[in-house]
Amino acid sequence: MEWIVLIVAGLFEMFAVMMMNHWHRQKTKTAFCLMIAGFLLSFLFLAIALETIPMSMGYAIWTGIGAAGAAIIGILFYNESKNSKRIFFLSLIILSVIGLKLLG
Incomplete structure (x- = not known):
């Protein structure tokens, strides 16, 4: 539930x-x-989640979701750059968030 x-x-x-x-x-x-x-x-739900999830992991995942999500929204809705380097690094953020969850 905390996830x-x-x-x-x-x-x-x-x-x-x-x-x-x-x-x-x-x-x-x-x-x-x-x-x-x-x-x-966002801060309220983060605080609730951090009651059971370790702070280092929870904050990193929350930040990753926010950063990658905002960049994807910018690409999809605000006509921001879609170059391959940007997509590559966004993929790294998403894979890092998934990796943290799998290791946790």
Whole structure:
């Protein structure tokens, strides 16, 4: 169950970063409020997950989900670079997160 909570925390992190990008583009109150809510929920779920998952592993996985997820969202929805080097390094982040889970 704690792994699901950690994944949810990472998904809220991705959502918050997406709302941050949206807010920088349009400066709406809704985007700002959703960004704050996303970060608050992300930290809340991370704190809950870290009650049972070791902090070093939980934080690394949460950060990996947020970083890779935000980059993938940027590629898919904001027309960011899709070059092979970027895809390669995103793949490394994702494989590292999976590796940490398998070793944990």
